[in-house]
Amino acid sequence: MCYNPCMKQFVLYKRILAILLICLTAACGRSAQSGEAMTAAPTAVPTATPEPIEETEIVAEVTAVTDTALPEIPTLPPTPAPTPTPETTPTPEPTPTPLPLEGFVIGIDPGHQKVYDPAPEPVAPNSYTTKQKVAGGCRGIRSGIYEYDVAQDVGLELKRLLEAEGATVVITHETTEVNISNIERAEIFNKANVDLAIRLHCNQSDDRKMRGAFMLVPGERRTHYYEYNVKAAKTILEEYLAETKLPMRFKEGMTYRDDQTGFNWCTRPIINIEMGHLSNPDEDMLIADADFRKTMARGLFNGFLRFFAENGKPDQ
Numbered sequence: 001m002c003y004n005p006c007m008k009q010f011v012l013y014k015r016i017l018a019i020l021l022i023c024l025t026a027a028c029g030r031s032a033q034s035g036e037a038m039t040a041a042p043t044a045v046p047t048a049t050p051e052p053i054e055e056t057e058i059v060a061e062v063t064a065v066t067d068t069a070l071p072e073i074p075t076l077p078p079t080p081a082p083t084p085t086p087e088t089t090p091t092p093e094p095t096p097t098p099l100p101l102e103g104f105v106i107g108i109d110p111g112h113q114k115v116y117d118p119a120p121e122p123v124a125p126n127s128y129t130t131k132q133k134v135a136g137g138c139r140g141i142r143s144g145i146y147e148y149d150v151a152q153d154v155g156l157e158l159k160r161l162l163e164a165e166g167a168t169v170v171i172t173h174e175t176t177e178v179n180i181s182n183i184e185r186a187e188i189f190n191k192a193n194v195d196l197a198i199r200l201h202c203n204q205s206d207d208r209k210m211r212g213a214f215m216l217v218p219g220e221r222r223t224h225y226y227e228y229n230v231k232a233a234k235t236i237l238e239e240y241l242a243e244t245k246l247p248m249r250f251k252e253g254m255t256y257r258d259d260q261t262g263f264n265w266c267t268r269p270i271i272n273i274e275m276g277h278l279s280n281p282d283e284d285m286l287i288a289d290a291d292f293r294k295t296m297a298r299g300l301f302n303g304f305l306r307f308f309a310e311n312g313k314p315d316q
């Protein structure tokens with residue numbers, strides 16, 4: 001094997017020189033032969049023996065030529081690996097938006113009943129003072145509508161509206177044909193651990209011009225929830241008056257009472273609304289209208305919604 005380029009060149013020259021020498025000798029021979037044909041027989045010209053060519057040299061040269069002469073084969077860009085299809089993530093079920101009153105327990109006590117119960121019961125625990133178990137209530141001076149019917153009607157509609165917004169509603173009775181004392185009504189709310197209870201009533205006055213709605217709340221010494229009750233009463237009355245356009249009676253529409261059996265036996269937050277005066281002929285006629293009673297319920301419902309949105313549940 002000879003990888004020296006100088007040596008390769010030297011061998012190549014030697015080869016070319018030998019070939020030229022052979023050609024020259026042959027030419028001279030032919031020339032002499034043509035001129036002296038008749039005089040001498042042709043002389044055999046010794047053939048120059050070419051130097052043996054190393055096989056490896058030829059291979060090396062061919063390889064060198066091939067290397068430079070052949071066009072470069074373009075390299076194909078690598079085929080990109082196919083992008084794996086992402087696994088389809090199952091669409092999660094949409095979480096239902098909770099209703100605004102979900103988790104709230106609301107008590108409703110439609111005041112009175114069809115037949116009143118004059119039997120006495122203590123107005124407060126450990127009290128010697130008594131009142132009728134259930135008083136008879138008042139009646140529309142012009143329409144003749146009964147207070148217990150107004151209270152029942154508004155109470156059922158209010159219950160329907162509150163439940164539609166997710167509230168759990170405890171109503172003391174769904175018909176007026178019952179006999180449930182005021183102590184028993186309070187105990188229904190205690191047992192249900194209501195967040196807020198409302199008692200529904202209408203008022204009457206000897207003064208027929210007297211009209212409007214107002215609230216009763218337990219006196220400060222009668223409840224653990226005084227401030228909560230006052231806020232609830234003011235908020236709900238405000239919404240009620242806005243919806244019904246009835247006037248407000250008393251300062252800020254508020255009265256504070258220690259003499260209500262339904263308050264004194266109740267250990268939960270509780271308020272009482274006097275929804276209007278059945279002793280006022282105009283107000284009586286309004287309240288006697290079934291559509292207006294729906295408006296009254298709507299006003300109370302708006303009040304509950306706003307109050308709970310602003311204040312949440314009471315401290316237990």
Ligand SMILES: [Zn+2]
Nearest residue numbers: 111137201202
């Ligand atoms: Zn009443």
